[in-house]
Amino acid sequence: MSFLYIAAGLSALVYALYYYFTRTFNYWKSRNVPGPEPIPFFGNIKESVLRQKNIGIIIHDIYKAYPNEKVVGLFRMTSPCLLIRDLDIVKHIMIKDFEVFTDRGVDFSKEGLGQNLFHADGETWTALRNRFSPIFTTGKLKNMFYLMNEGADSFVDYVTTECQTRQEFEVHLLLQSYTVSTISACAFGVSYDSLQDKMEALKIVDQVISSPSYIVELDFMYPGLLRSLNLSLFPKVVLHFFANLVDNIISQRNGKPSGRNDFMDLILELRQKGEVESTKYGHSGKTLEITSDVIAAQAFVFYVAGYETSATTMGYMLYQLALNPDIQKRLTEEIDESLKANNGQITYDTIKEMKYLNKVFDETLRMYSIVEPLQRKAVREYKVPGTDLTIEKDTIVLVSPRGIHYDEKYYDNPEVFNPDRFDPEVAGNRHPCAYLPFGIGQRNCIGMRFGRLQSQLCITKLLSKFQVEPSKNTARNLEVEPHRGIIGPKGGIKLNVVPRKIKS
Numbered sequence: 001m002s003f004l005y006i007a008a009g010l011s012a013l014v015y016a017l018y019y020y021f022t023r024t025f026n027y028w029k030s031r032n033v034p035g036p037e038p039i040p041f042f043g044n045i046k047e048s049v050l051r052q053k054n055i056g057i058i059i060h061d062i063y064k065a066y067p068n069e070k071v072v073g074l075f076r077m078t079s080p081c082l083l084i085r086d087l088d089i090v091k092h093i094m095i096k097d098f099e100v101f102t103d104r105g106v107d108f109s110k111e112g113l114g115q116n117l118f119h120a121d122g123e124t125w126t127a128l129r130n131r132f133s134p135i136f137t138t139g140k141l142k143n144m145f146y147l148m149n150e151g152a153d154s155f156v157d158y159v160t161t162e163c164q165t166r167q168e169f170e171v172h173l174l175l176q177s178y179t180v181s182t183i184s185a186c187a188f189g190v191s192y193d194s195l196q197d198k199m200e201a202l203k204i205v206d207q208v209i210s211s212p213s214y215i216v217e218l219d220f221m222y223p224g225l226l227r228s229l230n231l232s233l234f235p236k237v238v239l240h241f242f243a244n245l246v247d248n249i250i251s252q253r254n255g256k257p258s259g260r261n262d263f264m265d266l267i268l269e270l271r272q273k274g275e276v277e278s279t280k281y282g283h284s285g286k287t288l289e290i291t292s293d294v295i296a297a298q299a300f301v302f303y304v305a306g307y308e309t310s311a312t313t314m315g316y317m318l319y320q321l322a323l324n325p326d327i328q329k330r331l332t333e334e335i336d337e338s339l340k341a342n343n344g345q346i347t348y349d350t351i352k353e354m355k356y357l358n359k360v361f362d363e364t365l366r367m368y369s370i371v372e373p374l375q376r377k378a379v380r381e382y383k384v385p386g387t388d389l390t391i392e393k394d395t396i397v398l399v400s401p402r403g404i405h406y407d408e409k410y411y412d413n414p415e416v417f418n419p420d421r422f423d424p425e426v427a428g429n430r431h432p433c434a435y436l437p438f439g440i441g442q443r444n445c446i447g448m449r450f451g452r453l454q455s456q457l458c459i460t461k462l463l464s465k466f467q468v469e470p471s472k473n474t475a476r477n478l479e480v481e482p483h484r485g486i487i488g489p490k491g492g493i494k495l496n497v498v499p500r501k502i503k504s
């Protein structure tokens, strides 16, 4: 008898759980929005939750499966969200109707580094963006260029020494040593004594950030939970690391700019000036005091967003150059000419003037856009233009740059690496939302110019002395790492780095 009770109790529990974890699954059907069939608990992102596929690849697969749809309804766990495929709707959401989509929808505890530009929403984001935009201007970057230059020179010295004993490198990791040192110098004025120290610091922060944590999935299941429980996306060790780093730098500089012109100086300058006038990103209605917490949160986001994105872009770029020697030759010729014309010096302006370098860079990010998918949250009800659909307040909308970048409607033979797609006449005829590696609109990447500059400078210096070639271990079919939140090569990128025979 008791067996029957237990069996009945278990069945009721299973039914209750099944009901709970499928309760929303009629959401898109009832609104006539097409989309893939969700499965209990996981919705449409099971392989991402099980760390078998990167979330960016899953969203790209969904994009491909609905070639004739403007929008597709899907479920991240049990939460409905809408994938936007149509570029005119993308333009409305990201640019024209931005006031409805100011939020990214991953807001969390303010004390837990949540007051950073990437994750903050609402008035905090508006105030932060108004405040911090002035430190990313061309003038400020030019002042910082000397710091990047030093970093690139010491990186090339390091490669030169290493090349005496080996040819093959895992270039993704190698390039991270450069971006970590550059971002450390440009953001915090930290110069480590040796490359080994940099790699150690990188490993610690990187391991902590990328170690398996299911807090993101918790946020998918219960949007807003993290903020209401005052939880952070990041472990305490990361919070303490950045809080201590910032406190030390501020006290070393006596709370004032030191003249290094790095980000920390610029933030301290802002703090001295008091409130900013600019309201380009809207009226926040609230004043934002630049406290140590706010500085630590920006230091954190500049650090994380600054090293990995650029190192990954450069890694993929070298990979494609190794596989396409004609393109590498053309780029090397441009670099050699530019160096010759400028007495061997590379400046901010010479980088900007290297047209082919810029095209190779753009084509790399077309094939390998790093931040996938883009995300916004509707802050109020919204009628989706060109459809009969009205989305509710708090609906998350997604855009798949990778889906768009590999769509034959916008790019012929998208699997082929062809920098000439970015000839100004060709690129100028494309829809403004057909190329989105840095996002688009008012909430696009604030560090775009910094990321381009540090990557292009490093590639220029490296290719002025070395060439890259496939090695016997170079993967012909690079897979995307499923464990990380952004796009990156699974197992790294192995290439031979060979000193060039420079003609005298």
Ligand code: HEM
Pocket (backbone or CB within 6 Å): 117, 118, 119, 129, 301, 302, 303, 305, 306, 307, 309, 310, 313, 365, 370, 371, 374, 375, 436, 437, 438, 439, 440, 441, 442, 443, 444, 445, 446, 447, 448, 450, 451, 452, 455
């Ligand atoms: C190749 C390098 C980089 C790539 C591909 C990249 C890409 C992106 C993308 C796609 C976004 C989201 C934009 C959107 O939702 O519309 C973003 C946001 C952001 N990026 Fe970057 N990024 C790069 C470098 C950097 C660097 C060097 C920094 C800082 C030093 C940085 C800081 C940020 C910040 C703070 C945001 C959030 C902006 C906001 O919400 O207001 N990024 N980035």
